[in-house]
Amino acid sequence: MNAQRTMTFAEAATDALAAAMAADPRIVVLGEDVGRGGVFNQYAGLQQRFGAERVIDTPISEATIVGAGLGMALAGLKPVVELRVVDFALCAIDEVVNQAAKNRFMFGGQKPVPMILRMPIGIWDAAAAQHSQSFEAWFAHVPGLVVVCPSTPHDVHGLLCSALASDDPVVFMEHKTSWGERGEVDPAQTVPLGASAVRRAGRQLTMVSWSRQTRVCAQACDQLATAGIDSELIDLRTIWPWDREAVLASLWCTRALLVVHEAVQVAGFGAEVVATAAQAVPGCRVARLGAPRIPVGYSPPLEAQARVDADAVVGAALELLR
Amino acid sequence: MATTTNDLDTLAALYRTMARIRAFEDAAERASQGGVTAFGQNASGGAAVRGPLHLSTGQEAVAAGVCAHLGRDDLMTSTHRGHGHTLAKGADLSRTMAELFGRATGFNGGRGGSMHIADFSVGMLGANGVVAAGLPIAVGAAHALKLRAAPQVVACFFGDGAINRGPFLEALNWARVFALPLLFVCEDNRWSAMTPSTPLIAGDGAAARALSLGIDALDVDGNDVLAVHAAAGRLLQAVRGGGGPRLLHALTYRLKGHVSVDPARYRDAAELDAALRDDPLVRARAAWRIAGGAAADLEAIDRAAHAEVEQAVAAAAAAPWPGADAAYDQVQNTGAGMWR
DSSP states (O other): OOOOOOEEEHHHHHHHHHHHEEEEHTTEEEEEEEGGTTTTTTTTTTTHHHOTTEEEEESSSSHHHHHHHHHHHTTTTTEEOOSSHHOOOOOOOOIIIIHHHHHHHHHHTSSSOOOOOOOBBSOTTTTTTTSSSOHHHHHSSSTTOOOOOOOOOHHHHHHHHHHHHSSSEEEEEBTTOOOEEEEEEOOOOOOOOOOOEEEEEEEEEEOOOEHHHHHHHHHHHHHHHHTTEEEEEEEOOEEEEEOHHHHHHHHHOOOEEEEEEEESSSHHHHHHHHHHHHHHHHTEEEEEEEESSSOOSSSHHHHHHHHHOOHHHHHHHHHHHH | OOOOOGGHHHHHHHHHHHHHHHHHHHHOOOOOOOOOOSBBBOSSOOOOSSSSSOTTTTTTHHHHHHHHHHHHTSSOOOSSOOOHHHHTTOOOHHHHHHHHHTTSSTTTTSSOOOOOOOOBGTTTTOOOOOOHHHHHHHHHHHHHHHHHTOOOEEEEEEGGGGGSSSSHHHHHHHHHTTSSSSEEEEEEEEETTTTTGGGGOTTTOHHHHHHTTTOOEEEEEEOOOOHHHHHHHHHHHHHHOOOEEEEEEEOOOOSSSSSSOOTTTTOOHHHHHHHHHHHHHHHHHHHHHHHTTHHHHHHHHHHHHHHHHHHHHHHHHSOOOOOOOGTTTTTTTTTTTTTO
16 A cells, blocks of 8 residues: 655645654644744644644744743653744754753753754745845754754655654754645655655766755756766755765765755855765865855845856756866 | 741751852862963963852852752752852752862763753753853743643742843743743842943843733842742742742842952952851851851851862862763764764
8 A cells, every 4th residue: 555645845744743743742832823834834733733732822032932942851841943934043043052952961961852943944035135044054063953954745754753753952944945845755654864865866976965955956967967967866854964875875986076055155064065075085076066155135136146056056067077 | 037036947957058058169169270261360270170160159048048949849940150059959069069070970970060060850950151041941941841730840040140131031021921830030149240230231120120021029138048038938839829930039249250260359349348248148147146046056057068068079089080982972862973
């Protein structure tokens, strides 16, 4: 029997959370507007089903949303903390970086901190500079955190299940424009944290990406194929810990690596992947491609400058292989 | 407040808590000299207690008076100046000292030190190196207790500097909106690090801010341990009765500098002189005498506290250092081993 169902990204996220909440009374949701389903509908129906005590509409108090989530975790709950978009999570950066990420270590492991910090990333069409950022590299830099960037309905389902089963604070970054995308989901099949997925097999180029940029890269791989270049596309899915074994195994075969992300290229996570690969696989060619280091502009011609489109990816690949 | 003979047992217990804190911090202060590069001193490398050590000397009555009402299962968050709260909540003194010494036998195995003292086994959810950071955590702990319909409460200590940070407003508002079982304790030592707080606080301060949010609050003389005890008792009774959060503003005075190597020469000599006469232990001894207590009883408490601390210092000095592997332990499960 085929257990797969077609769902949107948002439906898959809701389904995973609802199943976990039904099974584990310690799981609570807190954040702005979660009772109304959240701004992306990813909590649709949960407050009606589980009550306002477990799906908590909070004040616009980001520091306390995260800090309270930590306090709840220390007092025996497993909070799912909603921050609306990653740009707003910056109002709670102390609570994420100094508190949630450090708590277990600095207190000698007296308690783990099981909590999920949901902060959708990416360019949200015409949302301009304060609602369009991708900060996965910031959080990957912080010991204690797990960082997840799912790109498909199946992966958001499977990774949310794994994150809910984890005892670590997990920064869970959906893409702001992925919520309506449809795909096959097998609810019985979880996706392990730290495991990448090969979206396309190839022998001449290893392309690594994550989140919505993976789709752009898939288009680029099609274009490269028409030019006779056979690319392998790896969706990292988890940024920390990232699946370096899979990336390096592919690179040993292709000897060429291009990492592509939507975040600003400078000090982006692509630099980390590329540097690791260059040290591990002598003689390989490496490159990374991200956005220029400019704020995302509102007007379409300005916003377009901050996007890494398929043509840019193809250009970077051809440059690398030249 | 007037002291009666009925208070003698209570006062003796409170005095014992204060005396243990004072003896502990005096010893830690001695062990910390040369331990940090600041205030014109250079770390010598020879200090047993290294790094910034924030002493609550002079503020002991607040910790003692509030924590006397807390059970082991009640929860608490503290501050960077948190040794007193930790000991008053019932944490083992010897393991607290061992943590300050950075030894494997400390509560955190040496990972945290003075600014990150915690003993979850007595509900002490941690000191904090960031001003006002404990408030949201306390709110979450209290929210969890409420959701679980647990009978316990949370006490949240913070300083006067914290009331100027955003999380103070967020946390008080949240606690009131959700009617959480939480006592906020503003331990007002009148100093925001090295700057007097009063000129930096608009309006009438912590209690007024709480009242403006509909949270009942009391001001108390934070150097009168019986007054703190009585006020905290009243407020905690309301909190335990399901009345939602309360705030206690305890006005005290930091007798030492911001950290132990800060000579605090920026203070007015007359102000310090008055503060030394207002020392909560001095006042508790006076109250004890007036109530008819025998001086020898408190002297015995002092001697016992010093002996306990002396033993703790010796044990800490003899305790093993953590192994290097402890630096990699308790970071996270997922990705453990992937350190680069």
